[in-house]
Amino acid sequence: MSNSATDHATVPQTLWATRGRHTGPAPEDVVRRTLRRHRESGDIDDFAEPPVADDPGRRVFEARWRAGGTVTVRARLSLVPHQSRPQHHEWRLVAEAERPWDDAWPSPAALFWPEGGSDTADDGSWDHHPTVAGLRFRHVNALPEDDKEMRRRLRDAARDTWCVHVVVHEAMTPDEQGRLPLTRLLPPGLRHRVVEHRAAPQQLRGVNWALKDRGVEVPRGGAVLLPPDPAPDGYDGREYGVRSVFLDGTEPAELVAALRRFAALPRSLPRDTEEALTDLRDNWTLMTLQEELDRERRLVAMYADALEAMTKSRDLYQQAAEQALEALAAYREVPAPGLPQQRPGTRTPGALQQLTRTFERLKLTAKGRQQPDPAADASSNGTPAGPAPDDDGTAADRVPDDRPS
Numbered sequence: 143m144s145n146s147a148t149d150h151a152t153v154p155q156t157l158w159a160t161r162g163r164h165t166g167p168a169p170e171d172v173v174r175r176t177l178r179r180h181r182e183s184g185d186i187d188d189f190a191e192p193p194v195a196d197d198p199g200r201r202v203f204e205a206r207w208r209a210g211g212t213v214t215v216r217a218r219l220s221l222v223p224h225q226s227r228p229q230h231h232e233w234r235l236v237a238e239a240e241r242p243w244d245d246a247w248p249s250p251a252a253l254f255w256p257e258g259g260s261d262t263a264d265d266g267s268w269d270h271h272p273t274v275a276g277l278r279f280r281h282v283n284a285l286p287e288d289d290k291e292m293r294r295r296l297r298d299a300a301r302d303t304w305c306v307h308v309v310v311h312e313a314m315t316p317d318e319q320g321r322l323p324l325t326r327l328l329p330p331g332l333r334h335r336v337v338e339h340r341a342a343p344q345q346l347r348g349v350n351w352a353l354k355d356r357g358v359e360v361p362r363g364g365a366v367l368l369p370p371d372p373a374p375d376g377y378d379g380r381e382y383g384v385r386s387v388f389l390d391g392t393e394p395a396e397l398v399a400a401l402r403r404f405a406a407l408p409r410s411l412p413r414d415t416e417e418a419l420t421d422l423r424d425n426w427t428l429m430t431l432q433e434e435l436d437r438e439r440r441l442v443a444m445y446a447d448a449l450e451a452m453t454k455s456r457d458l459y460q461q462a463a464e465q466a467l468e469a470l471a472a473y474r475e476v477p478a479p480g481l482p483q484q485r486p487g488t489r490t491p492g493a494l495q496q497l498t499r500t501f502e503r504l505k506l507t508a509k510g511r512q513q514p515d516p517a518a519d520a521s522s523n524g525t526p527a528g529p530a531p532d533d534d535g536t537a538a539d540r541v542p543d544d545r546p547s
Contacts, residue, residue, distance in 0.1 A: 313363030
C-alpha cells in the first residue's frame with residue numbers, strides 16, 4: 143500500500159461524487175428523459191445540456207435543485223465513450239451543495255438515472271463499475287471462488303477512489319431476504335457510492351488472506367471497509383470494521399455509522415475528481431438571474447482591477463523611461479578626460495587630420511626629449527661648443543688662427 147499522497151487538495155464535505163459505466167444504447171436519451179420527468183415532478187428546479195466544443199463525443203448535463211427545500215445543489219454529469227468498448231459509456235457525476243452534504247438528501251445519481259420501481263426505463267445498464275468487470279452498485283457482488291482471483295479483485299477495487307467498497311461475510315447461508323443487497327438499506331446519500339462485496343460462509347479464511355496486504359480483516363458474520371490507497375494520516379482500519387451484520391432486512395446501523403465516519407475522513411482529492419469539480423465550478427451554465435448578475439459584477443470588478451494594474455505598470459514604465467533619458471543626457475554632457483570638449487556631430491575630416499598631426503608633434507617632441515644634445519650640455523657647462531675631437535685628441539676641422547705670428 144502506498145503511503146504517499148500525490149494530491150494536495152482534500153475532499154470537500156460539500157462534495158458528492160461517483161462514477162460508473164453505462165452498457166446500453168443511447169445513454170444521453172435516458173438521462174434526458176429522467177431529468178425531464180424530475181423537473182415536471184418538482185424534484186429538480188431545472189436542467190440543461192451545454193455544448194462541448196472541444197470533444198464531439200462527450201455529452202454534459204447540468205441540474206440544480208434545493209435539498210431539504212433550502213440548500214441549493216448543483217450537479218454535473220458527463221458521458222464519454224469507453225476507450226475499448228465504444229458501445230459503452232463511462233459517466234462521472236459530481237454534485238456540490240452550499241453546505242456540508244447530508245446523507246438524508248436524495249442521491250444525485252437517482253435524479254440523473256432511472257432508479258427502478260415503477261420506472262420501466264431502468265434496464266440496469268447504468269450501475270456498472272467503470273474499471274472492475276462484474277461489479278455493480280445496486281447488487282450483491284459475490285467474491286470469486288478462486289483465492290487468487292479474489293485477491294486480484296479486491297486489490298483492483300481498493301484502487302478506486304470514487305466509491306467505497308464494503309466486504310461482507312455471511313456467517314451462514316442466507317435466506318431469500320438475506321441475499322438482497324445491503325446498499326438498498328443505506329441512506330440515500332450513501333446508496334450509490336457504496337459497492338458491496340459478499341463472501342460466502344466457507345470463504346472467511348480466503349477473504350482474510352486476500353485482505354492481508356490491505357491491513358484489515360473481516361470478522362465472522364461482519365463487514366469491513368476497504369482502506370483507501372493511499373491511506374490518510376492517522377487511518378486505523380480497525381475503526382472501520384463491523385463485528386455483526388444481520389442479513390434479515392433491518393437497517394445495518396453499525397455499518398452506516400462506519401460509512402459516515404469514513405466519508406468524514408480528510409482524504410486526498412483524486413486528480414480526476416478534482417478535474418470534474420473544477421469543470422463544475424468554472425463551466426457552469428445553469429444560473430438564475432441573480433447568479434448571472436453576480437457573475438457579471440465579479441467580471442467587472444476583475445476587469446477594473448486588471449485595468450488599474452495595467453495603468454500602474456504603464457506609469458512605472460514611463461517614469462523609468464524618463465529617468466533613463468535624463469541619465470543618458472547627463473552622460474553626454476560630461477567631457478572625456480584629456481580631450482577638448484566637443485559637441486557631437488561637429489567632427490569633420492579636416493579636424494581629424496589636425497588632431498592626427500597634433501599627436502605626431504607630441505610624439506616627436508617626446509622622442510627628442512629622450513635623446514640628449516651635446517651642444518646643449520656644453521653650453522650649460524660654460525664651454526664653447528666645437529667640433530668633436532678625433533681619437534688622437536685633435537680637432538677634425540681646425541679653425542684658422544688669425545693671431546699675428
